[in-house]
Amino acid sequence: MFWTWLWGPLGLLLAMPLTVCLVVLGRHIEALNFLDVLLGDRPALTPAQSFYQRALIGDSGEATYQAELSLKQGRPLVDYLDDVALGGLKLAERDAERGSLDPENLESIDVTVNEMMDNLADFEPRRWFKKVQTEVEVSEAPGGLASLASIEQDEEIDQLPVIEGSLAPGWGAEDAVLCIGGRTPLDEAVGSMLAGVLQRQGLKARALSSEAISPAHIVTLQTSATKLVCLSYLGTGANQAHVRYLVRRLRRILPEGATILVGYWVDDGGGAALKALEATAEADAYATSLKEAARICIEAARSHDASTTEAPQDTMAVKDEQPVKDAKAPGKDDKAAAKDKKTAARVA
Numbered sequence: 344m345f346w347t348w349l350w351g352p353l354g355l356l357l358a359m360p361l362t363v364c365l366v367v368l369g370r371h372i373e374a375l376n377f378l379d380v381l382l383g384d385r386p387a388l389t390p391a392q393s394f395y396q397r398a399l400i401g402d403s404g405e406a407t408y409q410a411e412l413s414l415k416q417g418r419p420l421v422d423y424l425d426d427v428a429l430g431g432l433k434l435a436e437r438d439a440e441r442g443s444l445d446p447e448n449l450e451s452i453d454v455t456v457n458e459m460m461d462n463l464a465d466f467e468p469r470r471w472f473k474k475v476q477t478e479v480e481v482s483e484a485p486g487g488l489a490s491l492a493s494i495e496q497d498e499e500i501d502q503l504p505v506i507e508g509s510l511a512p513g514w515g516a517e518d519a520v521l522c523i524g525g526r527t528p529l530d531e532a533v534g535s536m537l538a539g540v541l542q543r544q545g546l547k548a549r550a551l552s553s554e555a556i557s558p559a560h561i562v563t564l565q566t567s568a569t570k571l572v573c574l575s576y577l578g579t580g581a582n583q584a585h586v587r588y589l590v591r592r593l594r595r596i597l598p599e600g601a602t603i604l605v606g607y608w609v610d611d612g613g614g615a616a617l618k619a620l621e622a623t624a625e626a627d628a629y630a631t632s633l634k635e636a637a638r639i640c641i642e643a644a645r646s647h648d649a650s651t652t653e654a655p656q657d658t659m660a661v662k663d664e665q666p667v668k669d670a671k672a673p674g675k676d677d678k679a680a681a682k683d684k685k686t687a688a689r690v691a
Contacts, residue, residue, distance in 0.1 A: 391430030398431060401451050403458035410463055419502055420463065421540050421634045428456070428536060429608060429633065432529050436578035439529065446528075453528035453535075457550075460539035503544050503637055510545075514644040516568040520548040523555055525576040525586070533608055533633075534575040540637050546644055556589060564596050571602040571643055573636060574626075578609065586624045602643055604628045606636050 347355045362382055369378030388396065390409070397406040413423040435452055438444050513519065522538040524531030534550045541548035554560055556574075564572075572593060574586065590603055597603075605626040607617055621629055630636035 389430075390427045391434060394427050394431035395434045398452045398455040399435070399448060401455050403455045403462065406455060406459045407462040410459065411466060414463075414466065420543065421503060421637060424536050424540065425632050425634055428459075429533065432456075432532055432577060433608070433610065436527075436529050439527065440578065449528040453532045456532040457535050460535055464539065464542070503540070503634065503641065510644055513568065513570050515547065516570075517547055518549050518567055519570045519644070520546050520573070520640055521551055521555075521564075521567070521569050521571070522548060522573045522575060523551045524553045525556075525574050525589075526553055527577070529577045530575045533577055533606065534573065537573060537575065537606065537633055537636055540633055541640055544637065544641060546640060548640075556593075561592060561596060564593070567598075569597060569601055571604060571640055572597065573604040573606050573630075573640070575606045576608065583620055583623045586620065586626075590624055590626050602627045604630060604636060604639055606630050606633075608632075 345354075345358075347358065350357070365378045366383045369375045369381075369383065394406060394409065397403075397409075409427075410420070410423055413427070414420060432452070435444065435449075439449060520538070520541055522534035522541075524534045531550065531552050538548040538550040555564070574589065576586070586605060590605070593601075593603055603626045605620065605624055605628070607620055607629060609616055609631060617629065617631060628639050630639060
């Protein structure tokens, strides 16, 4: 309409090519990016940026809605949290390091993330429509086995295993897993997300603030039945010396055999920063994503005493067989006695 108003019928003919040229210029020239935002069809914000915006203004309802949309599409919650929520919190961490966010903003983000995880605690997407769609695709597909294989490939998603009654000893107690923020409310927000993921998989997990590992409160962990502690650190602001000494204090306080996991949520997973932390922190395990941390916790919580439970059964079987053999032995003695009696009778 603008080009028509400006040039009349000639503008109507040139409207489309001129608009396309402006969009291309906006995508390739940084100073003209606003043209791509105004005239292009791409969203102005990425999903991570949108999550950061919602968390910053405290809109937990919209943040929950976006997560539910992702779950309804068949995407696991942990993948959404890794790609979108964790990406948004990394953006917040960068702004906090530059001084763009004050403590009130950080607390607002933490509260919003906790509310979102509470809203998603019991959410299960309906999948009946996907089953109906699959049946229609199978009935209409001409290829038969080829179509079935393609559908199976579409449904193959890297899901985390759900623990159902196979916990190792001590993992069924309350607060068996503690997810503790290392420094800031953003660290605590990531710890809350990890605790929510572990709860959905069947673990007794709870998120704690960084106050729990302060010198005045860390002693309270001594009376807990904790089997694993995950220390959450977002960004490169984590001091390696601080992490190392904290791990040492936790080893003296936690019950014997407890595992210490350090979650170092950085962009360069396996980079120089993580390797330096692994060389100095003296923790039992390290993770750079929520899915990796959840797998470590689930593997540690699974029962590994299947072989020990089968061994007593074999022993009982051997013990049960022994009386049977002993019971057969008197039968042989009776036959020998009967033969001796017959021999004696013939002699007589």
